[in-house]
Amino acid sequence: MPTRTRTANSSPSATPSTSLRERHNPTQPTLSSPPSVTTQDPDQPTTDREPSGFAELTQAVLAEQTARESAAAQADATEIRPDEELPGVGDEPLSFREGVAAGGVGVIAVLGTLDATDALQIAIPSLLGPEIQTGLGLSDTGLAVVGIGGLISSTLCAVPMGRLADRIDRMKLVGWATLFWSLAMFARGFQATALGFFFIGVLMGIGSSNTFPVQGAVLADAYPIQARGRIYAVKNVLGRAGERIAPLLVGGLMLIVDNNWRWAYWAFAWPIVALGIWALLVPDPPRGQFEQLSTIGEVMEEDPDRPKVSLAAVWHRLMAIRTLKLAWISFSIIVFSMIGQGFLVNLFLDDRWGLSPFERAMIGFVPGMLAFAAAPWAASRYDRLYQQSPAKALAWVGALFFPMAAVIPIQFYMPHPVLFAIVGIIPSVLAVVIFGMISPLLVGVVPYRLRAQATALSIMVIFLGGGVLGPIVAGLLSDATSERTAILIVAIPFKILGGILLIWGARHIRHDLSLVVDEIEKDKAELDWRTAHPDDIPAVSLRDIDFSYGPVQVLFGVDLRIEPGETLALLGTNGAGKSTILRVISGLAVPSRGIVELGGRDITLTSPQTRVGLGIAQLPGGNAVFGPMSIHDNLRTAGWSLRKDGTVLADRIAEVLKTFPMLAERLDEPANELSGGQQQMLALAMVLIHKPEILLIDELSLGLAPTVVADLLEVVEQLREQGQTMIIVEQSLNVAAAIADRAVFIEKGHVRFDGPIRELAARGDIARAVFLGTARDSTSDSDDETPDPDQNPDTP
Numbered sequence: 001m002p003t004r005t006r007t008a009n010s011s012p013s014a015t016p017s018t019s020l021r022e023r024h025n026p027t028q029p030t031l032s033s034p035p036s037v038t039t040q041d042p043d044q045p046t047t048d049r050e051p052s053g054f055a056e057l058t059q060a061v062l063a064e065q066t067a068r069e070s071a072a073a074q075a076d077a078t079e080i081r082p083d084e085e086l087p088g089v090g091d092e093p094l095s096f097r098e099g100v101a102a103g104g105v106g107v108i109a110v111l112g113t114l115d116a117t118d119a120l121q122i123a124i125p126s127l128l129g130p131e132i133q134t135g136l137g138l139s140d141t142g143l144a145v146v147g148i149g150g151l152i153s154s155t156l157c158a159v160p161m162g163r164l165a166d167r168i169d170r171m172k173l174v175g176w177a178t179l180f181w182s183l184a185m186f187a188r189g190f191q192a193t194a195l196g197f198f199f200i201g202v203l204m205g206i207g208s209s210n211t212f213p214v215q216g217a218v219l220a221d222a223y224p225i226q227a228r229g230r231i232y233a234v235k236n237v238l239g240r241a242g243e244r245i246a247p248l249l250v251g252g253l254m255l256i257v258d259n260n261w262r263w264a265y266w267a268f269a270w271p272i273v274a275l276g277i278w279a280l281l282v283p284d285p286p287r288g289q290f291e292q293l294s295t296i297g298e299v300m301e302e303d304p305d306r307p308k309v310s311l312a313a314v315w316h317r318l319m320a321i322r323t324l325k326l327a328w329i330s331f332s333i334i335v336f337s338m339i340g341q342g343f344l345v346n347l348f349l350d351d352r353w354g355l356s357p358f359e360r361a362m363i364g365f366v367p368g369m370l371a372f373a374a375a376p377w378a379a380s381r382y383d384r385l386y387q388q389s390p391a392k393a394l395a396w397v398g399a400l401f402f403p404m405a406a407v408i409p410i411q412f413y414m415p416h417p418v419l420f421a422i423v424g425i426i427p428s429v430l431a432v433v434i435f436g437m438i439s440p441l442l443v444g445v446v447p448y449r450l451r452a453q454a455t456a457l458s459i460m461v462i463f464l465g466g467g468v469l470g471p472i473v474a475g476l477l478s479d480a481t482s483e484r485t486a487i488l489i490v491a492i493p494f495k496i497l498g499g500i501l502l503i504w505g506a507r508h509i510r511h512d513l514s515l516v517v518d519e520i521e522k523d524k525a526e527l528d529w530r531t532a533h534p535d536d537i538p539a540v541s542l543r544d545i546d547f548s549y550g551p552v553q554v555l556f557g558v559d560l561r562i563e564p565g566e567t568l569a570l571l572g573t574n575g576a577g578k579s580t581i582l583r584v585i586s587g588l589a590v591p592s593r594g595i596v597e598l599g600g601r602d603i604t605l606t607s608p609q610t611r612v613g614l615g616i617a618q619l620p621g622g623n624a625v626f627g628p629m630s631i632h633d634n635l636r637t638a639g640w641s642l643r644k645d646g647t648v649l650a651d652r653i654a655e656v657l658k659t660f661p662m663l664a665e666r667l668d669e670p671a672n673e674l675s676g677g678q679q680q681m682l683a684l685a686m687v688l689i690h691k692p693e694i695l696l697i698d699e700l701s702l703g704l705a706p707t708v709v710a711d712l713l714e715v716v717e718q719l720r721e722q723g724q725t726m727i728i729v730e731q732s733l734n735v736a737a738a739i740a741d742r743a744v745f746i747e748k749g750h751v752r753f754d755g756p757i758r759e760l761a762a763r764g765d766i767a768r769a770v771f772l773g774t775a776r777d778s779t780s781d782s783d784d785e786t787p788d789p790d791q792n793p794d795t796p
Contacts, residue, residue: 088225099227116242153205162456181207288448336466401499615693677708
């Protein structure tokens with residue numbers, strides 16, 4: 001299959017020691033660059049001086065915020081790539097036949113047919129709503145409530161289904177879930193109460209919850225980006241055809257069984273059984289293969305031992321995708337509108353013209369089938385637009401909601417059902433185009449390893465907001481007014497608003513696709529490095545890390561490499577980002593950009609609990625003990641992860657008590673009766689129970705007396721001699737010099753110095769920043785500017 005090949009840079013700039021951001025921005029300081037320390041006119045108010053009044057304080061705060069916004073804007077500008085570097089843009093075009101051949105007919109055939117049969121879950125209660133309403137004695141609102149059981153469960157189960165799909169064979173998951181769905185569907189036909197009808201609907205939703213998160217991810221990985229629009233269009237046409245044919249089949253069956261709605265569930269469960277078996281026989285395609293081919297020209301082998309990602313970290317990563325966030329808001333509004341409208345259409349047709357189930361099915365069938373003629377044209381146009389610019393493709397999809405909203409009042413004021421059906425062709429065409437094209441756009445902005453979970457969370461956000469509220473609000477409005485009035489209220493303004501938001505999101509898509517390219521290139525660079533230097537794998541590495549607290553970015557392209565057995569000191573003024581770096585390593589903070597690796601394995605999206613199991617432990621700054629609890633209980637609580645083996649836990653506690661004999665003498669005393677230094681010893685003992693591979697210490701000496709600091713330094717020195725890898729945040733340069741092999745100076749979220757600790761001590765300008773909390777102008781590095789090595793180690 002012909003593609004444009006982008007060869008990953010094999011020069012030293014592509015190695016993990018140099019970030020991709022630096023390659024695109026030559027002015028960005030590298031780790032080996034001389035430290036850049038801010039110099040200020042002492043007569044001018046700055047954030048580095050102590051403000052003397054309210055006006056000066058205000059000016060200092062504004063100057064600091066302006067500097068951060070400027071740095072964030074510069075960093076953001078460097079990460080946005082031109083269109084031709086984005087996946088699939090500018091690649092050699094493929095015909096539809098070539099696209100299908102690349103992934104095989106089996107995947108699209110089974111997934112498309114499953115999408116079509118999924119329509120039965122909505123078609124049966126929707127078309128037969130009046131009959132079910134009469135049989136179960138329900139109001140319009142009651143019918144809406146019992147009918148959404150499957151929608152609620154399929155939405156709630158989408159997340160666990162997506163998490164499974166990102167770890168196991170996805171086609172096997174689709175097959176078994178489909179078989180479960182068919183059994184629940186058969187059982188629903190036997191329900192005689194509203195509660196039973198609702199409960200079995202919940203079980204059906206569990207089985208069908210694989211439709212969007214799992215099947216969408218499989219489809220994206222099975223077929224090339226150049227033909228993805230047409231591939232998704234085929235699946236969407238099959239699904240929408242199912243929506244039109246399913247009511248027709250159900251209505252036809254009702255003619256045979258005298259409108260007995262139970263037969264609809266009994267009869268249509270059997271074809272779903274066959275589809276489940278078929279899905280079990282289809283192989284699962286490699287994940288992200290076409291993004292990798294388009295970006296680096298090859299498909300990297302998946303790491304079978306990759307640590308399990310955290311759902312919270314996945315959510316945090318997805319929230320950095322601006323296009324996706326706006327799409328969530330947009331489609332929550334649109335789904336609210338469309339599901340609310342769809343719920344009331346059959347009630348409107350029954351009340352207005354007294355149409356039978358079969359006639360109501362024909363009203364939707366004919367316009368829907370004619371709408372499918374637009375799918376090939378729309379898919380081809382989408383693929384052409386995407387080849388030019390993904391932003392144009394997304395804006396085009398959003399603009400289609402405007403004519404859809406304009407036609408709705410015309411359709412529902414038609415005087416005859418035939419005219420109603422004819423006018424309905426226009427919104428049917430637009431719906432086929434919109435929902436066929438939006439999926440390939442959105443899966444492209446999500447990291448390929450997270451596609452199933454991203455789709456699942458999208459469903460959760462969209463359908464719990466719009467999908468559940470839509471029919472309920474529509475039912476309440478219908479009970480209070482009329483079906484037509486309710487439809488006009490929920491349909492017109494919300495479709496317009498959703499389209500506007502989607503167009504607005506198009507301005508961010510290049511940024512989000514650039515992040516996808518960066519992650520693939522970083523993975524390739526790291527793989528090349530490990531292959532070329534198998535004996536030079538760092539204990540911990542941070543590559544191109546950005547992090548923000550809300551809208552305030554505090555880390556900018558941070559690159560660190562910590563060797564096994566090394567003790568690294570992180571130095572800098574308050575608020576520089578030192579503690580945030582420790583939080584990123586320990587998993588307490590998830591970066592918006594960049595990769596964290598432990599021993600060459602990507603742990604960026606793993607949970608803090610997983611990282612503890614992998615050997616990372618952090619001693620937090622401040623109060624890190626449970627005051628009312630005894631020392632012994634604190635130690636036992638710290639060893640909670642070892643609780644299943646009491647012997648091991650007891651041995652670990654005995655071992656740390658040998659290191660801290662003072663604690664052994666006071667095991668039954670509450671921790672809050674210890675001095676500050678003794679509590680710090682207890683906190684360190686609690687961390688050492690885990691025998692961590694990587695020990696993170698935040699502010700070891702802060703606020704402690706010199707004698708206590710000396711005792712703690714003795715313990716740290718013992719750990720250092722034993723080969724313990726440590727990263728220590730310190731305010732005291734003297735303390736850092738006593739325990740560290742290497743120092744990194746952080747200033748306003750940037751690495752300004754990385755080298756031996758003695759070289760840092762010789763830099764008077766940086767030394768003053770560490771000791772005094774300010775970086776002043778320095779014109780020389782004379783001895784009198786270097787801190788006195790005999791100075792009190794607790795000097796702030």
